[in-house]
Amino acid sequence: MAILRKTMEIFNSLQDLKTSLELNDWGKRNILKIxxxxxxxxxxxxxxxxxxxxxxxxxxxxxxxVNTPTISGHFSKFLGSDSKAQMVIYGIGNIELEEISRLQLSLAMLMKKDFGWIELVEVFDPVISKTESQVMKTLGCSVLSINEHGRREAMKPTIFFMPHCEIHLYNNLMETNWELSLLRNLVILGNSFEEYRKRPPFIVILENNQPFAPVYGDNFKKFWKGRPYFSIAMEHVMSAEKFTNEFRIDDSTYFAAFAFSSWHFFNPCSETELVINYSYDD
Ligand SMILES: C[S@@+](CC[C@H](N)C(=O)[O-])C[C@H]1O[C@@H](n2cnc3c(N)ncnc32)[C@H](O)[C@@H]1O
Incomplete structure (x- = not known):
């Protein structure tokens, strides 16, 4: 048994090496055989x-x-008269390369099994390989082929699981659903909005128009001094504070996979709460 386990470990590390060489080669990604x-x-x-x-x-x-009266109360409100909800996962990363991504997908699979009311799980990340996509399908997920850039309208109750996504993706989602009725259909499990408000990130738009990962405070100034950059929209994330109920999840174990993650429930009561009150000022 021990020999078998050891052999599998060696095989896995060789497999990781092979996979990373292949997946890092962007030109070959799409012609890779599964x-x-x-x-x-x-x-x-x-x-x-x-x-x-x-x-x-x-x-x-x-x-x-999730079973505490406060959070289960928020879930009941979110579900309303619907008995089912769906889940959309953005930004899962490469499950073949990263244990973090495997843990995050595992959490989604466990939620689907244990909550009992999640009927459909859709996944999108532009980096997902064909092999990964096939495995996700075998696990019961539907893998999207179109990049929605986070702009999905929540016409029915939808949990958006967005582990460690960049702020613009959360913002696109919030902006698209910036209406009383739509926001109530939304639950986000992802980076803490409260943390973003405490430490607003700087975002750099690179020459290829891709937003660069947030760089915080002094680091940003040192690193990007003298180089052109633009701030990008994050005002919907920042302005949602008035009607957001946020609950941090315990990240003391599996920190890398679930660090700074929270449940976010949105319960706006009136249009006045939807007034944008944040302007980015560098
Ligand atoms: C910071 S990584 C997080 C990866 C992983 N979840 C983790 O915690 O390490 C952000 C992920 O978002 C993905 N992403 C970027 N644009 C996206 C989009 N429009 N829709 C879904 N995912 C996107 C990236 O490919 C990347 O895998």
Whole structure:
């Protein structure tokens, strides 16, 4: 048994190396063949990860928090008369390369199994490979082929699981749903908005028009001094404070996968709460 385990470990690390070489080669990404063996290995790793997370203290605390009267009350309001909700996952990353991404997808799979009212799980990340996409489908997810840039209208109750996404993606989602009725259909499990308000990020738009990851305060000034940059919209995230109920999840274990993550429920009562009151000032 120990020899088998060791052999699998060596095989996995070789597999990681092979995968990272292939996936880092952007030109070849789309013509990569899906090796059935690679899919089997990834499936096996996902199942192992789901089991590990399910029996962890993290998941125990997570479930406990969701079942507290306050949070379950927010979920009841969110579901309203609908008995089912759907889940959209943006920004999961590469589950073949990153244990963090496997843990995050595992959490989504456990929520679907244990909550009982999530009927559809849709996933999109521009970096998802064909092998990863096949494994996600086998796990019961629907993998989107169109980049919505986070601009999904929540016509029905939808949990958006956006682990460690960049702020512009949260902002696109909030802006698209900036109406009383739509915001109530939205729950976001992702980076803490409260943390963003405490430390507003600087965003740089690179020459290829891609927003660069947030760089904070002094680091930003040192790193980007003298180089052109633009701030990008984050005013909807910042202006949602009045009607957001945020609950941090316990990230004391599996910190890298779930650090600074919160549940966000939105309950605006009147149009006046939707007035944008944030302007970015560098
Ligand atoms: C900071 S990484 C987070 C990856 C992983 N979840 C983690 O915690 O390490 C942000 C992710 O968002 C993805 N992303 C960028 N634009 C996106 C879009 N329009 N829709 C969905 N995901 C997007 C990126 O490809 C990247 O994998």
């Amino acid at each position: 090796v059935p063996f690679r899919k089997k290995i990834l499936m096996w790793r996902m199942k192992r990860c789901i089991n590990k997370l399910e029996s962890s203290q993290f998941y125990h605390n997570f479930r406990h928090q």
